[in-house]
Amino acid sequence: MKKAQIFQLSVIVVLIMFFAEKYFQLETLHGYEYYNRILDITQSEQVAKQFLLLYKVQKLSEYLVLLAIAFASSRFLFTKLELKTKWYISIPVTLFASSILGLIFSLLLSFINPYYSITANNGLANYSEIRMFSHLFLRQSIHVFLAISLGLLFKQLESLLSKNDIKILNLLGARYWVFEFAIHFTVTSLIFAFVQVGQTRSQFALTVPISLSISLATTVMSLIFLNTFTKNAQLDFSKFADKISKCWLLTMGMVSLLYFSVELNLHFGDRYLNVSISSMLIITAILFILFLIITLVHFYFSSKNIRENIALRVELGDTSSSLAQLKSQINPHFLFNSLNSIYGIALAEKSPKTADGVQKLSEMMRFMLKENTQEKISLNKEIEYIHNYIDLQSLRLDTNKHVQLNVSIEQPCDGNISPMLLIPMIENAFKHGVSIDKPSFIDIALKCNEHYVSLNVKNSNHHKEKKVAEESGIGLENVRKRLELLYPEKHLFQVYENEETYEAFIKIELA
Template structure:
């Protein structure tokens, strides 16, 4: 979880840094854009208006791009969890076209002079994107942001991936060895081709660029390796999904650099001229991926510095911890089944029924309680089992009154264990074995919401060790509802000296 927050902070920081650079460049180059506008026949006032509208239009484009990135990461996480990444590129093309169309409309109304460039000096004949239309340009930027969101999702996904492993699982030793070898290979290739041997300020900047290139290469190689490794072993089933995951993730690393560059240089359309034509750029990326992927695979294959052993040990410890956590519940289930059989043999159907209900409640706690959403009917079944068990405890008390009206056939999904605290609170604090007591529970539902009303008597217990804990528990529930269902819930409490009422409504859609 901590690593996830670090990655999210880095991405947010890079976005903000790129925006800051873009603002600074626009401020410094504002006079140049005004001069360009005047040269094509615009008045001084019109030129200043063009600059203002350009800043406003591109600011809107940045906001839309951030929203697109967030939207893409949300979809990517769901696709990764369901092993459907191979369908994402086709969807992302459509989403990028929508983004490009929105930005083109913004520029149509605010900044029709999109071809005015921040770059000084004439463009070469080979730079064919001098006056590229906003729709085409922003569609490319949007597609880059969407591919970047896939890589971001791979780095921050909290649930276990159905394909491969999280690259965070490789450990510091793998990252260190992989980065060192990538830097060494890139350094050798570059100096063999360029043949620069003079130590100078340019040489220092060159080394810094190579260090950054090695970092990108390390990420790409690690992403490729993560798609074919599971539990410390090579796995090649579902090959189409693994290839798709590897391709879109490595493309996302390069796309993220492109997107940050686009923002930092004010969405200047002429910047596309600095990129290679698509075929050449794709071949360069493929060559880059082959080198970085080969390095990562060789490091893994030959267990350099024990990196494979380290992950295998970590995977084994994680699996052992999971198995240990499952021993006690399964032991209890087996024990309950034994007691259930004894109760039937001794002709005690009431006890057998109670044991069965307790077993169902435990199974709910073990399997359903960790899901984000479950069918509403499962939550209601748990409530019924809890109420029936409590009824067994107090059914012989003449001075106790229980009224239960729970709807049948409720549809929709709800966060698990969000209703039960109110019912638990009623039985815990509303039942006395000496004084008249009562509990009233009513649950209704429709296609859009569920409504729970719980009323109970209140008794003052002089030495009750649980005194005061009810308020703390309900306050925690209030906070939980505020997080899970913001502006989609109603939570009311009515309390007197001898009665307590909780009224809850939750909008499910």
């Protein structure tokens, strides 16, 4: 089972446990306390039972809606932010969306439940209706903001784990991350000791599990920090506003895990209204800056060994690639002479399609033997190879009326690229996206400019059983590894799959 699948399964298990816990709380102690609060106000058992049922439905519905918001943000918002690399607009956009949705939820909640300010821990608060609604609006907006942040956090972790080789995690090694965790635990314990001066040993011991949980969370955030602020195994502070916005929003996603775990227990009335939101944000900001600095400083002093590790991996990768290329160059003159003979026979027998196919195949083989041995080639040559491959496959599909092929390739394209990084996605589409008796489609869109090239390939998914022979060749996983080695921090590679379609997207910076 892949790491991303394990992560997704873990998230599902955690969600089931979360809703089970909240339901248990509503059915037992918290439900009983809420019933007593309403009974004290209305002096009617029937009314208290009705509002207790309403309260249970309300709270579970709120969690379901927030879960839907988290899923939507991870599915759509994260993808757009990552593709366009415009995280600097994420915070204002998230705040605006949270305010709008928070206002809608507040109006709906105040209309459904006139006792919305009452929870299991407080009765009727002595505040004006305007102020109570203002704090309801504030609370709902915070909930939406945290739900969006949580969705983005889960998508970021899933994106990291979907890679077969988690670069930062693996390059630094287990010793680095154990030491990182130890630093975070020490700092967190010192903070608790400073805040709770004069506590006994038993009281301090009670904070140890909390410190361990916080340290684990901040260590995970360290992985995200380094993934964002490093390039070629060195600290990189370019596009600082974009990167700091991304890290801050994902940190709030981590904070939301703690918040939602205790949200049902929080007072809405006196306790909630008297808590200074600004001070909470200030404390969160201080901790964010503190652990960000710790992470980057620790990485800085370890970066020399990391770069040596990367250099060794690149050297090993180049050696393996050279061996594979040498093995593929078996009797090239014999193959070209044979193709020329078949080409002449096809022309003599007046078979223009066969002759055209042989010519395309000959050009592709020449590319494989000459261009593919170079470190980088012209992007136009790579695209020419793609055209030849698509034309050759089109000859095979001419008689298949079930296949719809749409190709959009921009040309000319300036710049150089490592060979054979784009074609595997197109090969995969023709290999696994075409059925002889079912409707099939392949959509290929290649865009380029002086800064980057992007390729999006979408095809029908027929759930073919993959045989060993079909798994030969470069493959998408090998492309992913080559991108990690050749274009660190300069590429984006994503795959989306469902029951009907399979889609792969790659974007490479050329500069």
